[in-house]
Amino acid sequence: MPRPARACSAYLIQHGGNAIVADFGTGAFSNLRRHLSFEDLDAVFVSHMHADHFIDVVPLRYALKYGERTNDRKVALWLPPEGEAMLRAIVATFPRESRHDFLDEVFDLREYQPAGITQVGALNVRFAPTRHYIPTYALRCEAGGSSVTYSGDTAPCDEVVALARSTELFLCEATLLSSNAEYSPRGHSTAREAAEMASAAAVKRLVLTHYSTASDPATMLAEARGIFHGDVVVADDNATFEAGDT
Ligand SMILES: [Zn+2]
Ligand SMILES: [Zn+2]
Numbered sequence: 001m002p003r004p005a006r007a008c009s010a011y012l013i014q015h016g017g018n019a020i021v022a023d024f025g026t027g028a029f030s031n032l033r034r035h036l037s038f039e040d041l042d043a044v045f046v047s048h049m050h051a052d053h054f055i056d057v058v059p060l061r062y063a064l065k066y067g068e069r070t071n072d073r074k075v076a077l078w079l080p081p082e083g084e085a086m087l088r089a090i091v092a093t094f095p096r097e098s099r100h101d102f103l104d105e106v107f108d109l110r111e112y113q114p115a116g117i118t119q120v121g122a123l124n125v126r127f128a129p130t131r132h133y134i135p136t137y138a139l140r141c142e143a144g145g146s147s148v149t150y151s152g153d154t155a156p157c158d159e160v161v162a163l164a165r166s167t168e169l170f171l172c173e174a175t176l177l178s179s180n181a182e183y184s185p186r187g188h189s190t191a192r193e194a195a196e197m198a199s200a201a202a203v204k205r206l207v208l209t210h211y212s213t214a215s216d217p218a219t220m221l222a223e224a225r226g227i228f229h230g231d232v233v234v235a236d237d238n239a240t241f242e243a244g245d246t
Contacts, residue, residue: 001052002027006237008052009210011150011171015143018042018121022139022150022171028056029063034238039069043076043120045112047152048136049086054079057087057107064106077107078118078125080137084111112137128163130154132187138163146244149203153210155186156193164201168243171235172197173210174220191220195227209235 002008007027012035013020019036020043021028032038038060046054057077064075079087087109091102103109112118114127114137122144127137132153138160140149149167151160153175164170175188189197191208198206206228208220217234224232233239 003213007031009047010056011148012036013123013141013148015146016122018123018143020045020120020123020125020141022141023047023053023152024056024060025052026055029059031237032060038063038067039071039073041075043078045078045118045125045139046080046083047130047139047150048080048132048134049083050134050153053153054083054087061103061106074106074108076120077103077109078112079109080135081111081114082135084109126163128157128159130160131157133185140164140167144244148243149201151189151194151197153188156189156197161197161201164197164203166202166204168204169207169241170198170201170203170205171207171209174208174215174224175210175212177214178223191215191223192227195224195232198224198228198230198232203230205231205233205241207233207235207239207241211235 008025009023010025010028011022019041022045024044118125124142126140130136130138130152136152138152140163147167148169149164150171151173153173154160172194173189174191174194176190178190178192181190194208220234
């Protein structure tokens, strides 16, 4: 859930003149505006259809339709398989006058092929299925020889490790406290498990994210550093990282 000055999942990835977001949860639109004019966003990728990962496409839609703009480009909205029907079903409940073309007049709405590569300008995006409660996809974004991998929501997962292999920046969820690690069915990871995935994938830098108010960042760091010996940080709103020599 969002808390004061803190939004739900969303990660802005920029390279050259291209900009995408991986997930766009509650509060993401407001945060995005600190970094980028919303009309300069090329694409939104949604890892899965839990609302804390996509619901701010609604305020983004209002901005693209009614905000001040210098272009009339549509933003590519890439949803996971079966995500389009779900999002359209939500919008179908809106008042009739705002329903017509609500999404299509500002978004180029599509579903990605998890086995394929999606290209956004110079950025190549690949996916891997994760272990979560509904179909969910981790995402790896590459450009100019550098890479960022985002786990989405997942329990420890070999496919995510394979996708993250040797990535420079690994954004990995660390939802669970280690005291809750035995609960079942599993759809999330602890900081320790995130570090195990980072270590197995030999990533360069690990960013622990998707944690709750119950988590203590110092404890998360200590647990992760006991396992993964590269650079580890705990994510914070509006934190910025560089990958490669851009
Ligand atoms: Zn989820
Ligand atoms: Zn989540």
